[in-house]
Amino acid sequence: MKVLIVDDEKHAQDTLEILLKKDFPSQFQIVGKCFSLDEALQHLREKGHPDLVFLDVQMPHRSGFELFAEMPHRDFEVIFTTAHDMTREAINLRPFGYILKPINPNELKSKMEEFIENYEETNINRKLDSLIGNSQSLELQLFSTNDNIEFVHNHEIAYMKGDRGYTSIYKTDGTEIMVSKNLKAVQENYPEKQFMRVSKSLVLNIKNIIRYDKKHNKLFMKDNLILDAGSNTIKNIKI
Template sequence: MIKAIIIDDEINAQSLLEKTLDRYFPNKFNIVEKCISVDEGVQAIKKYEPDLVFLDIQMPEKNGFELFKHFEVINFEVIFTTAHDKFGIKAIKRSALDYLLKPISYLDLAEAVKKFEKKNEKNFAQRKLSLLLENLNVNDQNVSKIAFPTLEGFELIHTNQILYCKAESNYCSIKKIDGATKTASKTLKFIEEILPATTFKRIHKSYVINLNYVVRYHKANKEIELTNGEKLPVSFRKEEEFINAILQNH
């Protein structure tokens, strides 16, 4: 099922969209949360990690576009919903999956759902590649689980599941190959020291990466590209060390 969140300050609009989805797409959508504001939506997205967000644009305190300020990486698709067609161009520039004008017609909604499913097929191919890379390393003696300290206790993660780690003030976010992000209650420096040095390398004051998931290095832009398509900066001071590590690792 498609895990979805509806963000709209109008309760009637929320209910109508949910009923339309239930009627025309039975057993296809799981609406995990309905929110009346951007702030509520941000919390729900972080909690449920949805596949799709139906996002109203015109809301009292913050408009829908401000939601993106709260996420450095968007791991969900967005379908904008609004009663004002003047927002169309801005929505498109935000690279939204689609843009639906209220009152939402079934035909427009069906087209938007078709776009989501088509795009999701491509993402599925990436997930299969990530799973393959993980399975290839299952019996590798160098691959081990590490207990990462969290506010609740510890999170046990296979090192081969980690794409990169990012500094977040006194905390550290751990991005996994399946797209999930975990938060460790320690600094990036601490996390770097417990990761295997042969596989993980600091490329920037804010990033430690898994060398196994680097697909290319853009020297002119000073950035790497990972298997999931994300691009991360390489600092001038770390460039030579990173290049040497890549050459030795492969």
């Protein structure tokens, strides 16, 4: 993770760098050390954005607060370093946090552990968002349950059953996933010719149907899954 240090005092810059290298030797890369806000802005515009900026509040000529006005849509986090407790103005800027000077090594370590956890969680969410955006081309859907995010490939689904505002998704391996969406909302994410609404509460994946037992009125599906089928269900299957 890339870190930029902005502070008009060299010993403050060096202290941060030494402590980061001591406690997190392989996790943070110091990409620059700037002595003023203008120098920092130039660095950000010319050399790209880091993941985190340590930003001194009180500097000659311009306050560290002004970074937020210059870059209102920043894509990096900011931790203020200051000799005074944070003001309401600073808190309203919504930095990741702040550390009082002189810097306490334990306080810094705790804040950086919090940053690492947040960074990793954010990265996971970004990857999930990317997967969700590409899910149709991958023939994959993501379903959020109470405990997990379930990755379900289209070919794994045998059928879906709706019950008012909920839908149970039955997979060919016999497992079930319940999601808090009605059947219509779930079905809309699937190709209609493959996932066919055959009754008010039932959607079948016809690619997983092997045969229909006329005598016993049962549908045999892949992985030895057997489904009791009403006569209307069979009539509504359009090949």
